[in-house]
Amino acid sequence: xxxxxxxxxxxxxxxxxxxxxxxxxxxxxxxxxxxxxxxxxxxxxxxxxxxxxxxxxxxxxxxxxxxxxxxxxxxxxxxxxxxxxxxxxxx
Amino acid sequence: xxxxxxxxxxxxxxxxxxxxxxxxxxxxxxxxxxxxxxxxxxxxxxxxxxxxxxxxxxxxxxxxxxxxxxxxxxxxxxxxxxxxxxxxxxxxxxxxxxxxxxxxxxxxxxxxxxxxxxxxxxxxxxxxxxxxxxxxxxxxxxxxxxxxxxxxxxxxxxxxxxxxxxxxxxxxxxxxxxxxxxxxxxxxxxx
Numbered sequence: 001x002x003x004x005x006x007x008x009x010x011x012x013x014x015x016x017x018x019x020x021x022x023x024x025x026x027x028x029x030x031x032x033x034x035x036x037x038x039x040x041x042x043x044x045x046x047x048x049x050x051x052x053x054x055x056x057x058x059x060x061x062x063x064x065x066x067x068x069x070x071x072x073x074x075x076x077x078x079x080x081x082x083x084x085x086x087x088x089x090x091x
Numbered sequence: 092x093x094x095x096x097x098x099x100x101x102x103x104x105x106x107x108x109x110x111x112x113x114x115x116x117x118x119x120x121x122x123x124x125x126x127x128x129x130x131x132x133x134x135x136x137x138x139x140x141x142x143x144x145x146x147x148x149x150x151x152x153x154x155x156x157x158x159x160x161x162x163x164x165x166x167x168x169x170x171x172x173x174x175x176x177x178x179x180x181x182x183x184x185x186x187x188x189x190x191x192x193x194x195x196x197x198x199x200x201x202x203x204x205x206x207x208x209x210x211x212x213x214x215x216x217x218x219x220x221x222x223x224x225x226x227x228x229x230x231x232x233x234x235x236x237x238x239x240x241x242x243x244x245x246x247x248x249x250x251x252x253x254x255x256x257x258x259x260x261x262x263x264x265x266x267x268x269x270x271x272x273x274x275x276x277x278x279x280x281x282x
Binding site: 012014016017018021043044045046068069070071072073075 | 192
């Protein structure tokens with residue numbers, strides 16, 4: 001395994017967009033093994049969520065395009081895991 | 092199939108099927124009652140020339156159809172644009188060329204189409220005895236058939252509403268028939 005294996009994103013998802021449909025859509029993409037959408041706040045028009053995608057050789061640009069095509073927006077990239085080995089998180 | 096899936100997604104995003112259902116009944120009833128009123132006026136006014144009734148009736152059908160389409164298109168587009176702008180502020184980005192934008196545009200157009208076609212179709216249905224008799228019936232028969240078609244369309248629209256709200260469809264159908272009869276009564280009084 002190599003390339004990007006995991007990304008954790010801070011996203012804003014409009015309420016009209018189903019996070020279930022978004023997860024399904026991302027999970028079908030090439031290289032994606034799993035998707036986790038954790039909604040931690042709901043505001044008047046949006047859900048604030050942590051979006052975790054794991055897989056092999058993830059194409060970040062394609063993922064970004066796919067997420068943004070729905071109307072959601074990526075606020076920040078909070079974590080990226082890449083390479084053959086798992087890097088232990090050190091405080 | 093892909094096209095159908097896309098429409099289903101758009102419906103999920105915009106909840107447009109609810110609005111379409113509401114507008115369909117409202118505007119079909121509008122078109123039906125307007126044409127019914129025109130026919131009663133022509134009947135009471137003693138118009139005996141079927142071609143004249145057809146001309147006036149078709150003009151009415153087109154007018155309600157165009158009115159429905161344009162009114163709904165501009166209104167829905169304005170409302171959806173306003174909503175999109177609010178979402179843009181919330182997500183801190185423009186939403187042009189996103190699925191959300193496409194869904195909203197589609198919903199506006201679909202609503203306008205239903206708003207235009209439903210009264211036009213209802214109107215044509217009521218006029219159909221005049222349109223398709225080809226001289227086989229007397230003018231009085233044409234009027235009575237048209238009035239009958241109008242009552243049927245009121246009943247069907249009411250029954251549809253009853254099905255949607257899971258009420259007694261006979262009762263809801265009769266309610267709209269009553270509205271039509273009241274309209275007829277008022278026009279007769281005026282004449």
